[in-house]
Amino acid sequence: MRCWLKVVVWCVIAGLAACSQNESRYAMKHDTGPDRHVDVTHIPDAVPKYEARTRAGNKNPYTVLGQTYYLIEDESDYKERGTASWYGKKFHGHKTSNGEVYDMYGMTAAHKTLPIPSYVRVTYLKNGRSVVVRVNDRGPFHQGRIIDLSYAAAQKLGIASAGTGPVEVEIVVPGDTPPPPLRPEDRAATHADGIYLQVGAFSSASNAKGLRDDVDSVLEARVFVSEFLAAKSLYRVRIGPLADMAEVSRVRGKLTGAGFSAGHIVKD
Template sequence: MRILLVCLVFALAACSSGSREVGPKGRMPQDGELPVGDQGVKRKVGNPYKVAGVWYHPKEDPYYDETGYASWYGPDFHGKRTANGEQYNMNAMTAAHKTLPLPTFVKVTNLENGRSIVLRVNDRGPFVKSRIIDVSRRAAQLLGFDQQGVTKVRVQALDENGKIAKRKEGGEPTYADTPSSTTDGGHFVQVGAYSQRENAEVQIKRLEARGHEAKLDRAVTNGQSLWRVRIGPFAEKLLAQEKLDRVMADGFYEARIFTETGR
């Protein structure tokens, strides 16, 4: 749909034949690259545009928070130009949205399994009813819906520090951690919790083999010990989110972020 949009806007008939566009302004993101930087292009809101008889009006929307369906796009668009002039890499952490500025950072949560990642919107689409975002193939894999193709998600706009805007009466938006929490104790990526210490130690060795330094943390609940495998703490939620992306990319799909206050 993205390339179709470019075709409609610029009347490039060659797009319909599937031919590759050349000369994108920005470099292609590296495989698995986290959503940072601008890949060589400037941020823009964009002009109104029309697709299949429907007008879309891009705008600044710091409070954007919507629930709907996500889909993903991959090989057919790999290496082609995105709506803001970059090259699309299906293995990078990017997404397409109809109206958010390019780029915009968003937190995408798969409501069917609870997984969430931060993506960088650099493209337009999807132009299918009820779908609110198209993510890269890699993002779909990390969110756990690459096989089914479509899933229900929540999409929240973030600022450049990975924070969600909270409305403030009579003024500019203020920002809070995602989700709202205190940060005195820091943010942790928890890869697992085990009743047997030996099992936790095995998981730590698996993480170390993939280059992740994890710690063993003992918690007591109802008189029972629970051995937690954790990475961190991280002072900023976005740093923890970036680490979570890397950990999940290495196959630790049960990892989650936990935020704790100071003790």
């Protein structure tokens, strides 16, 4: 009897501890910085380096608060102006989208559509200060904001006290060579450079996305839009990578059975 009671008590305590850990991230109603002033001037900027991109943090597409987001396939010319915000103590010590632990004193950031990891230079347009940060998280999901900076990055820029500020965000790549474009989330798979089926090409991004969504509804294989930049942009709807011709045949059978074109084979 005593052993049984000990087990019950232990399970209750363990359950309460688990609940406490799950809820602790949101124990703070409002996010904040450290309790006392911290000198962040000595914290170096992130140093761009080549890193393997895996599925971690790169689900594509993904949906948050009813909004679906599609990752940028080729970020090598990414540059954008908009509003930056920052996040701090409420999330400090908890996991980011790719499973790393968020450190508000690190030079990191969250972005909605850049592949993880990416490196960007963020310039505060009010004072001209800039920092380089490593994107390892998703967000911000407040309307009108384009990047969520760590507390340290925001403090170095001069944004922390205001909460938000106008910035320019530009991709930074190691050396002079842009990193290879991010392919759909299976880029890390052993057959990432496999066979693709192209089922459509459009001058309109919205038309391409419409076909992608329709095809995606009948397939288990990955369906994505690839933008081809030329005199005029061309948006190509592709399926893959597919491991071999047997898989190609299976996919084509499902396509034609659902009333779609069987597509044509392309190699990437």
